[in-house]
Amino acid sequence: MHEMTATHLRSAYGGESMAHMRYGMWGAKAAEEGFPNVARLFKAIAVAEEVHAWNHFRELRDDAGAFAVNSMAGFGLGSTPDNLQGAIEGELFEINEMYPVYKNAAQFQAEKGAERSFHYALSAERIHAAMYQEAKQAVDGGRDVELGPVQICSVCGFTGEGASPARCPVCGAAKEKFRTFA
Numbered sequence: 001m002h003e004m005t006a007t008h009l010r011s012a013y014g015g016e017s018m019a020h021m022r023y024g025m026w027g028a029k030a031a032e033e034g035f036p037n038v039a040r041l042f043k044a045i046a047v048a049e050e051v052h053a054w055n056h057f058r059e060l061r062d063d064a065g066a067f068a069v070n071s072m073a074g075f076g077l078g079s080t081p082d083n084l085q086g087a088i089e090g091e092l093f094e095i096n097e098m099y100p101v102y103k104n105a106a107q108f109q110a111e112k113g114a115e116r117s118f119h120y121a122l123s124a125e126r127i128h129a130a131m132y133q134e135a136k137q138a139v140d141g142g143r144d145v146e147l148g149p150v151q152i153c154s155v156c157g158f159t160g161e162g163a164s165p166a167r168c169p170v171c172g173a174a175k176e177k178f179r180t181f182a
Contacts, residue, residue, distance in 0.1 A: 011102075027040070029080060035145075055157070091126075
């Protein structure tokens with residue numbers, strides 16, 4: 001694998017791993033503050049971020065050893081509105097800066113697996129940003145977000161609300177590959 005793509009995969013793995021943990025903590029804070037649907041949203045998206053991390057890690061199967069991993073990460077445990085704003089900013093960074101560059105580099109270097117992994121994550125991050133923005137509007141208005149069941153594809157991390165689709169619109173996985181957060 002080209003070193004640039006491997007570096008991007010390691011960075012994305014680190015960022016997604018931290019997002020997974022951070023969203024779990026922010027979900028616990030939302031539950032504590034009386035926002036159970038926001039808590040459920042954080043919990044579901046934390047699982048999607050874990051799927052992305054696993055996908056990136058699998059593409060690095062030939063990498064071994066210790067690497068310094070440079071990745072974007074928000075820190076701190078604030079109020080639910082603050083945590084939602086942090087989530088929005090992190091997702092927008094991935095959408096607007098990180099994943100388009102990583103995906104284009106992988107495509108240029110003909111690293112098909114990495115390109116697919118970055119595509120999967122970018123597709124989901126767009127949805128995450130919109131869901132977090134909706135949740136922030138609700139919380140800023142003093143109420144919990146209205147939220148149906150959240151569906152996470154265990155193959156690509158696609159995130160949807162409502163019933164599981166027959167097939168994942170991003171990777172084509174069967175309905176049985178979805179995890180529901182109700």
